[in-house]
Structure formats: structure tokens, C-alpha cells
Amino acid sequence: MTSKDASFLLGACRPNGADANDPEFAEALVQAERDPALKAWFEDQLSADTAIAARLKSLPAPADLRARILTGGRVSRPRPWFSTQHFWAISAAITLMAGLASWYVMHPASNPSGEVATTALPASEWQDMAMATLSQLVAGKATFDAQSPKIADLQQWLHENGSPVASALPGSVQQMQSLGCKIISWNGHPASLICFHGPNGELVHLAMVARAAITNPPPEGQPLYAERNGWRMACWSQDGMAMMLLTKAPESQLRTLLALAIMP
Amino acid sequence: MAVPDFEKIVDAHYEPLYRFALSLARTEHAAADLTQQTFFLWASRGHQLRDAAKVKSWLFTTLYREFLSLHRRDLRFPQADLDGETAELPAEPCSIADSIDGAAVVAALQQIDEVYRAPLTLFYLEEFSYREIADVLGIPAGTVMSRLSRGKAMLRKLLLEDSGTAARKIVPMEQPPFSKGGAQ
Numbered sequence: 001m002t003s004k005d006a007s008f009l010l011g012a013c014r015p016n017g018a019d020a021n022d023p024e025f026a027e028a029l030v031q032a033e034r035d036p037a038l039k040a041w042f043e044d045q046l047s048a049d050t051a052i053a054a055r056l057k058s059l060p061a062p063a064d065l066r067a068r069i070l071t072g073g074r075v076s077r078p079r080p081w082f083s084t085q086h087f088w089a090i091s092a093a094i095t096l097m098a099g100l101a102s103w104y105v106m107h108p109a110s111n112p113s114g115e116v117a118t119t120a121l122p123a124s125e126w127q128d129m130a131m132a133t134l135s136q137l138v139a140g141k142a143t144f145d146a147q148s149p150k151i152a153d154l155q156q157w158l159h160e161n162g163s164p165v166a167s168a169l170p171g172s173v174q175q176m177q178s179l180g181c182k183i184i185s186w187n188g189h190p191a192s193l194i195c196f197h198g199p200n201g202e203l204v205h206l207a208m209v210a211r212a213a214i215t216n217p218p219p220e221g222q223p224l225y226a227e228r229n230g231w232r233m234a235c236w237s238q239d240g241m242a243m244m245l246l247t248k249a250p251e252s253q254l255r256t257l258l259a260l261a262i263m264p
Numbered sequence: 265m266a267v268p269d270f271e272k273i274v275d276a277h278y279e280p281l282y283r284f285a286l287s288l289a290r291t292e293h294a295a296a297d298l299t300q301q302t303f304f305l306w307a308s309r310g311h312q313l314r315d316a317a318k319v320k321s322w323l324f325t326t327l328y329r330e331f332l333s334l335h336r337r338d339l340r341f342p343q344a345d346l347d348g349e350t351a352e353l354p355a356e357p358c359s360i361a362d363s364i365d366g367a368a369v370v371a372a373l374q375q376i377d378e379v380y381r382a383p384l385t386l387f388y389l390e391e392f393s394y395r396e397i398a399d400v401l402g403i404p405a406g407t408v409m410s411r412l413s414r415g416k417a418m419l420r421k422l423l424l425e426d427s428g429t430a431a432r433k434i435v436p437m438e439q440p441p442f443s444k445g446g447a448q
Contacts, residue, residue, distance in 0.1 A: 011413045012387070012394040019393055048420060052369055053388045059366035061282040062296050069274050069303045136367075143371045145291050161291070185293040 006031040015049035120215040130207040144180030154181040163190040202249035287385040302327040372422040380415030
């Protein structure tokens with residue numbers, strides 16, 4: 001075996017040592033002991049692979065993902081259809097569905113969002129999630145999904161990717177220079193984050209999620225101002241979405257930004 | 265060996281599955297959906313699997329197939345046959361800077377063509393040997409080795425470039441290009 005062949009094989013050797021006893025790698029490891037250049041190369045590979053693997057495995061899954069999987073799994077699991085109990089349950093379900101279908105025909109309703117029904121959660125949980133993600137973005141620990149200085153580009157990108165976005169943002173917000181946007185998943189709903197440079201150099205962020213995801217969504221019209229965990233925020237509802245403008249700058253800057261806004 | 269109950273399977277595998285999905289699907293929402301869909305399929309079909317040792321590879325294989333079926337049109341397969349390729353020893357040692365974090369690794373992975381990205385992510389998750397990666401992806405073991413060799417070189421180049429800049433932080437941009445699927 002040449003050193004080239006050995007390096008090709010050793011490149012597939014996992015850095016955590018799980019392949020240490022694999023006979024496929026034994027001869028290549030012997031070759032690495034014989035060839036100092038190959039040994040140095042392999043040690044460098046292992047060091048770099050260990051660092052990359054550790055960083056990849058440090059990425060957290062969304063906080064609500066486990067609960068969503070478990071809830072979905074419970075309703076997806078098959079049951080024996082032939083047991084008496086299930087036979088009657090299915091019969092009852094068919095009867096109920098027939099009744100609901102009749103009711104639906106007489107009382108049609110729409111579900112424009114197309115979202116899977118989930119239990120709404122308090123606005124404070126939505127705010128915490130948005131703030132945590134924004135903090136990661138500002139610290140460089142998370143990345144944008146799309147970037148542009150033009151807000152219209154980001155609005156179009158979010159719309160094309162099925163994430164909530166208001167087509168008409170309050171006047172001063174629409175005129176700010178945007179940095180980028182990110183789609184996150186919260187409570188089973190896609191949510192949109194857009195970051196801007198404010199007129200005084202401060203960072204300003206806009207967060208949007210379906211109103212139906214929140215138990216106590218903000219009112220339509222004039223925004224409510226609040227402060228939470230060092231963030232100043234203005235919250236209102238628009239086009240079926242809960243909107244939240246956030247900054248760490250003084251609240252007066254949020255008020256200035258929204259002062260000329262034409263609220264629906 | 266009996267297959268463990270649903271909750272135990274979720275706890276054991278949902279995080280590495282999500283990380284694999286994130287490298288494939290590009291956005292957190294799409295990755296979460298892909299992971300969720302994989303477990304829904306397990307919940308409805310997994311009872312057919314009798315061997316607990318195969319649960320992990322079933323889940324990763326299913327997630328990858330779901331991804332392919334959703335994104336088949338977007339895939340671009342290279343024309344070159346890489347199976348006979350051997351790795352060159354790099355002239356200089358490569359070091360991954362301390363400033364690189366998990367998000368940067370995923371962002372770099374997402375810039376790499378899917379044919380390299382999938383085996384590379386599975387390799388770095390360290391859940392599977394290269395032969396098991398070949399089974400999950402449905403390709404020969406030699407191809408996995410070739411793709412790992414080429415993919416690792418691409419990833420390190422991207423990470424070294426990334427570690428030399430502070431562009432991932434939010435800073436004023438003069439005229440940044442409008443890009444989809446990754447931040448600078």
C-alpha cells in the first residue's frame with residue numbers, strides 16, 4: 001500500500017476512534033507509522049475532523065421539535081383495526097366525520113394559512129424565541145437565510161419560501177436599509193425575522209408570525225410598546241400576522257420609526 | 265432485539281437527524297419539517313422493522329429519501345466519475361480556527377454540492393462508518409471514500425476562508441449581493 005492509498009483510506013476514518021478496530025484501516029495505520037509525512041498529515045486530519053465534528057454536533061435542534069415529533073407520532077401510529085374497541089371507535093369516527101361534513105357544507109370556513117393546527121402559545125414565549133435567535137444572529141452564531149440591502153428582495157424571498165411577511169410595512173420601516181432575513185420554526189409555524197440598519201446606526205429587527213400561533217396576539221392598529229430582557233419592542237397585528245419591531249436602542253427610536261407609519 | 269418505544273427512539277435520534285436535515289434542507293424550518301416527517305413515517309411504518317439495530321439507519325435513509333423526493337429537481341450531479349480518485353497529501357497543514365462555530369460549519373456545508381454534502385455530514389456526525397454511510401445513501405463504499413476526500417477538502421477551504429473574515433457578524437454592508445440559501 002502506498003502512502004497515497006493509505007491517505008485515501010484514512011480520510012474515511014472517523015475522528016472519534018469508532019473505526020480504530022476496523023481491519024479495513026489497519027494496513028493504512030501501519031503505513032502511517034512507517035511514513036512520517038503521512039503520520040503528520042493524518043494527525044492534522046484527525047485534529048481538524050475532531051473540531052468540525054464537535055462544532056456540528058453542538059448545533060441545537062429547535063426547542064419545540066421534540067414535543068412536535070412526539071405529538072405527531074401519537075396520532076400517526078397504527079392501531080389494530082380488528083379489535084372490538086377500535087371497530088366501534090372507527091364507526092363512531094365515520095359517523096362524526098359525516099356529521100362534520102354536513103355541518104361544513106352548511107357553514108364553510110377557510111384556513112388560508114394552511115398550517116397544521118397547533119395549540120397557541122403565549123406572546124411572551126414567541127418574544128423570547130425571537131430575541132434568542134436575534135441575539136445569535138448579532139453574535140454571528142446564526143446566519144441569515146438570504147441577504148439584501150433592499151427590503152423588497154427579502155419580502156419576495158420570504159413570500160416564495162412560504163414564511164409570513166407583510167407586503168406593506170409601516171412607512172419608515174419600509175425605507176430602512178435591510179441586512180438579511182431568516183426563517184425560523186416556532187410552535188409549528190414558520191416565522192420570519194428581518195434585520196435592518198436604523199436611521200441612527202442602531203440595529204432594528206422585524207419579527208412576524210401567524211396571529212393564530214399566539215394566545216394573546218397584539219391588537220390591530222396602533223402598536224403596543226414594551227420592554228423585555230433589555231429589548232425595546234413595538235407589537236401590533238396586521239394581515240393576520242403578529243408583528244414585532246425590536247431594538248436595543250431607546251424606545252424613542254422605535255416610536256420615531258413608527259410615528260409616520262400608516263397603521264391599518 | 266426488540267425495537268424500543270417511540271419516545272426512546274425520538275430521544276436517541278432526533279438531534280443528529282435534525283442536523284443532517286439542516287445541512288440538506290438549508291433552512292431551520294424545512295429541516296424541522298423533514299425531521300418531523302421522518303418520525304411520522306417511522307410511527308406509521310416502523311413497526312414493520314424487527315431489528316432494533318437497524319432503527320438508526322432506517323431513520324437516516326428515510327430522511328435522505330424524503331429530501332431527495334422533495335428536491336430532486338434541484339440536484340445537480342457532477343459528470344466526472346470520482347470512484348478511482350485518490351487523495352493528495354496537502355502541502356500545508358489545515359487548522360480550523362477557534363472562531364468557527366456550528367452555524368459556520370453548517371453554512372459551509374450548505375455551499376457544497378449535495379453529492380458531497382450528504383456523506384460529509386454523516387461522516388462528521390460520527391453516527392455511521394463509511395460502509396454504513398454507503399448503505400444509507402445507496403452508493404458504493406468506494407464512492408463514499410472519494411466523496412469524503414473531495415468534500416473534506418472543499419469544506420476546509422471554505423472554513424479557512426470563513427475564519428479569516430468577520431463577515432458573518434451583522435455589520436454595515438456597502439452593496440452586498442442578494443444571495444439565497446446562505447449568509448456571508
